[in-house]
């Protein structure tokens with residue numbers, strides 16, 4: 454698979470290393486410095502673009518890749534309120550977009566477990582809260598994963614879930630869901646030990662998306678609820 458990396462920071466570099474080990478070819482490495490020099494024709498040399506940049510750059514980047522007619526896998530967080538317009542754009546262009554606030558298999562199973570736990574406790578007097586911790590270079594808060602987790606649990610419990618964000622050096626990503634009643638507290642946590650799960654998931658999504666059209670996320674790839 455020929456891959457263009459759009460965003461070449463912590464995630465772009467990690468994916469580059471794993472892709473090369475897997476026998477894929479990285480044909481373009483794009484960051485803020487060279488973004489304006491890359492042409493649509495160059496983008497079209499890739500089978501798929503993997504986008505991990507910045508919240509304020511993601512939408513323009515996605516539109517750019519769609520205009521080139523190349524499938525795009527997006528890991529950047531902090532732009533999801535614009536997913537409805539982008540979905541229309543993908544449909545109109547007969548394009549392919551795969552997005553996920555978190556590409557790791559563990560987190561996506563964690564979302565299912567959170568849904569089940571919340572459903573089991575519904576009506577029993579429990580109130581949910583979420584806490585997330587990430588490295589200090591992270592520019593968005595709350596994390597995309599915490600927002601997805603909140604959405605999953607809010608669908609079940611029907612009340613808004615407060616999220617607390619912490620920033621500490623070198624933390625790849627930790628999320629804790631707490632369900633508290635006057636009697637006891639249940640906690641469901643996911644701790645990433647490195648960025649490997651995110652990078653492997655993004656590469657799996659790229660392979661899966663190559664021959665498809667439409668808008669997809671990890672539920673489609675993994676078949677989770």
Ligand SMILES: NC(=O)C1=CN([C@@H]2O[C@H](COP(=O)(O)OP(=O)(O)OC[C@H]3O[C@@H](n4cnc5c(N)ncnc54)[C@H](OP(=O)(O)O)[C@@H]3O)[C@@H](O)[C@H]2O)C=CC1
Nearest residue numbers: 460461462463464484485506510528529530554555556651
């Ligand atoms: N979905 C998931 O599983 C995961 C999502 N993320 C998300 O991915 C995003 C990136 O994370 P991370 O790699 O850690 O961030 P970094 O800050 O390490 O890297 C960001 C990269 O984007 C580049 N960039 C900035 N502006 C543009 C632009 N307009 N076009 C192209 N590239 C640009 C930067 O270039 P320069 O260095 O020149 O400024 C840099 O190479 C974040 O939103 C983060 O939350 C992170 C991990 C997992």
Ligand SMILES: O=C(O)C1=N[C@H](C(=O)O)C[C@H](O)C1
Nearest residue numbers: 530554555591596597598626
């Ligand atoms: O910025 C990060 O690093 C991460 N961002 C994603 C998020 O906002 O949830 C995924 C992961 O937690 C790491």
